[in-house]
Amino acid sequence: MPVPRPDLNPGDPVSRIETPALIVDLDAFEANLRTMADYAAKAGMRLRPHAKTHKCAEIAKRQMALGAVGVCCQKVGEAAALVAGGVTDVLVSNEVIHPGKLACLMSLTGRARIGICVDSDLGLDRLIAAAAEAVAPVDVYVELEVGGHRCGVTDIADGLALARRIADSNRLRFGGIHAYRGSAQHLRTADERKAAIDEAAARAAEFAAGLARDGIEVPVVTGAGTGTFTNEASSGVYNEIQPGSYVFMDRDYADNVADPAAPRFHHSLFVLTSVMSRRDAFAVIDAGLKAHSIDSGFPIVADRPDLTFSEPSDEHGIIKGAALPQLGETLRLIPGHCDPTVNLYDWIVAVRGDKVADVWAIDARGALT
């Protein structure tokens, strides 16, 4: 059963929001969007923000209105939800093997420019078969392993062979090189992150050189996340960046030591929570494991560094500190990890100051396949 849209209207006080709820502070959010758009423009980089963070067509369209060439997502179901919400350019920055999913992806080609990654002959075989039903050519990127220890071809010769097959197919368009090093995003120092991306960029350059030798044009070398995008942008190898979390930020990203060359982003995403039970030594809040993801550690309490969150259970969390909030009082949690937290909500309440401004659907929430 879909979760009903919260009964909120523009201008309502934030106190009308039933908790737990996901809220976005529009001032911080809009500043984040502008900051990244300006950065990419100045750096001469194509910006293709990752929509796996927000899963929200409204946000994707705002990113594109500020100059993004399109968005990324990780799942065909996400692409379908975003295209249904009016997003016109989506790259599935991931491998898809199941023929049913590939058929679904191809069905979107009439309404949006669609891209996808491959790293295997089987994946490409199935993609070529599925592409018979595509209305428009699909951009196919070869994913290169660049130290992320996840997907991607490890042998450049394999990558060249895949690219050749794509370029020779009359149903597909070679999109370029996908070279994302996810494991570098939360290396804590700027130097560590730079060293990791230097390595990734060198690998991508080697692949690009091989493609050039084979006479295959490389339109795009794409990758990067919120933790590293300044490094990809200055590498001389990448021409497209894919940061996602910058729109919201989270506790884990804030724990990175900032790159002095990187623009600043602000926490715009919060889990609004209420105290539902009070003891002398702690307050119990209504936001537990189903209201925010603790995979990257616990949340912090916005504006209240004196309070700590601990002992989450499915529907509860414990707040400790010298000056505890009272029963019914609300707090704003900054989640440990924004992406899987957003995926727990059907709606995000956009607030400006202490007023509700809008309610946006998280269109691709739960789009797992």
Add this chain to the structure above:
Amino acid sequence: MPVPRPDLNPGDPVSRIETPALIVDLDAFEANLRTMADYAAKAGMRLRPHAKTHKCAEIAKRQMALGAVGVCCQKVGEAAALVAGGVTDVLVSNEVIHPGKLACLMSLTGRARIGICVDSDLGLDRLIAAAAEAVAPVDVYVELEVGGHRCGVTDIADGLALARRIADSNRLRFGGIHAYRGSAQHLRTADERKAAIDEAAARAAEFAAGLARDGIEVPVVTGAGTGTFTNEASSGVYNEIQPGSYVFMDRDYADNVADPAAPRFHHSLFVLTSVMSRRDAFAVIDAGLKAHSIDSGFPIVADRPDLTFSEPSDEHGIIKGAALPQLGETLRLIPGHCDPTVNLYDWIVAVRGDKVADVWAIDARGALT
């Protein structure tokens, strides 16, 4: 946007299911339901299974068809979804402070028997006010802190005062004592769990004796989970048990050293996942942090103790082992923690052997408020 119902029909092979997907093995599931129903009947216990585990009206109704008096849930939104799905007796085993939520709960009283917990005067004030709109009396339980370090009155005098106010209200019905020790469920040895519940039961007995002295009848003393219910059942204090996870089980419960007096439950819940990329040293599967919750540790691979899961990212997981699965091959993960994993899915595919039997809606998925 709601996630579309999977395009599956009874009799379809399991291989038609797009992954990741939540599946329930009906043979194991039905055995679990019968085992707990039989246990409660023999022990003379009222059984009120916790629906926060499955959030599924179909499962709740099956539990009630086997003798459960009703179900529990933790949130008003869950109660609304379950009642909409035809469940006729729901206890919100939790405190609710927000007037809007209380109004929603009262609106359900025309269609189901509704219960709720209180542990504060403010909560009770608001409940009494909201109950003016109730169609039928609401059962109100006083939650007692019994060592769970979460909600509940700590001073029995406070509990007696709340019970007196409930009993004297013409809008409410005193339901009894809610005495759940969540923190005992995963103590690893049966002796530790028994010691914790002995303590909880002694506390509940003390409260019950106080209520008797005050001339307040205690219809129900309720609590217990899958880890401890044999202890509550043999305590002589409780007359109702609330286990939830037994329907599915998970890796964390399986890590408990079993109580020899407890019946056996089987893993019935799995995350079906596929290999989407292959390396020599590992396989990458399509089930990451958005497909199962790692708050209680990593999943294990069913039937393949030689394989290990590690390094989850948002949409990927890494499988290692000597005999790795091939690209496109499926595995079944036993989640670390069933409740927050189920909450990630809109649908659960019921399978019998290697065939799809049914697709059930997870009605209260995402019902956070």
